[in-house]
Amino acid sequence: MNETTRPAESDPLPRTAMIGVGSMGGAILAGLRAPGVRIDGPIAVTTRSLASAEQFAGAEDVVAFASESDPEANRRAVRGARLVILGVKPWMIADAVREIADALEPGAIVVSVAAGVPSAAIEALVPAGISVVRAMPNTPSHLGLGATGVAPGASADAAAVDTVRRLFETVGIVLVVHEDQINDVAAVSGSGPAYLFLYAEEMTAAAARLGFDEDQARRLVLQTIVGAAELMRSTGEDPARLRRNVTSPKGTTERAIAVLQDAGWGALFDRALAANVQRSEELERGE
Structure with missing residues (x-):
């Protein structure tokens, strides 16, 4: 295991897309938008409703797409993104991945925060060359006091893990673990x-x-x-x-x-x- 905390300064995070901005997604988004966090380009997010998307109207650092009015919302969001965060419920992960799979940028990193969905299940649905990483944050991430476990799938190299680590350092501490330990992280800090x-x-x-x-x-x-x-x-x-x-x-x-x-x-x-x-x-x- 390797625990890290927020760096004082780091390279900019790559262009990022978030599929779903619920409670945990909102916490991650707040971390990415925090002062001092550098990120390449506006963050693309998708929401279900137009009302939810409208909260980002006028924001320079976020562009929102509402699936309620745009069936292509998720695919539009991930185009050009090097880092894609799946913020939907566990039972929606497979459908979301199938929807965006051929719109993903070559070499993109897909991050799942869903409990109970192995990285292999996601890797089976995306093109070769896409890195899959699982993350298990907790609710104090809303305050920047989170504890997140990060576990690479078979497709993720050290560079991909480092990028995801830096992502979650914006909302607290990070522990890099093997995937067979991610459920243990969920039991301790997630819950x-x-x-x-x-x-x-x-x-x-x-x-x-x-x-x-x-x-x-x-x-x-x-x-x-x-x-x-x-x-x-x-x-x-x-x-x-x-x-x-x-x-x-x-x-x-x-x-x-x-x-x-x-x-x-x-x-x-x-x-x-x-x-x-x-x-x-x-x-x-x-x-």
């Missing part, structure tokens, strides 16, 4: 924000049961999470050490931690991540 939100949900509810009103409980839990995360980030300390620093012998925190550990948190997380990976594998088999 990870939901686990933390569940923790916040349950802690807020527990605080309310202690007698705090809803706003008080929410504020206490939110600031605790934000502060603890920043403490771990800024100090670089191992979380186990940080936990021990707060856990005085025979104190109140020690008593609470013992209850949580007796509940078997380690095994619980193992089962949760295994269930996540299993579902990704089922999706890959079309189940």
Whole structure:
């Protein structure tokens, strides 16, 4: 594995097209449009509706095509693009790739952010010479705080991987992995924000049961999470050490931690991540 963070300066990213600009696509697009990010030419994006495309009206750095009014929207978007991001739902990937396959530029890089779609399935639908790379970003990418796993398909060389790495460095950190690890990335960081939100949900509810009103409980839990995360980030300390620093012998925190550990948190997380990976594998088999 190779983890990287945003470079202070790099070569311009190649001309880019995005097929679909949903939640994750919107986060990636925001990263590409951020100050200091250099990219060759306007970014071509496709949307379903005219209303969605109109939000880019007048933008100098984005040109939008709406499939609602233009059946050739996706094909128009990818013409001339050296980097094509597939931002559609997993079950729409094959149809989208078939549609654009013969309009792709020779040597283009196709990036899929869809869970459960192996690169081989995409490679089978595109002309020879097209590189396919899978990426697994997460929702904090909206804030430039994402964690993305990048895995090359059999068709992608080191240069293609480096280009995709630089793409996702615009929205956070990047971990380059083998494709057989991409489902593990999805289980840890892809779905990870939901686990933390569940923790916040349950802690807020527990605080309310202690007698705090809803706003008080929410504020206490939110600031605790934000502060603890920043403490771990800024100090670089191992979380186990940080936990021990707060856990005085025979104190109140020690008593609470013992209850949580007796509940078997380690095994619980193992089962949760295994269930996540299993579902990704089922999706890959079309189940």
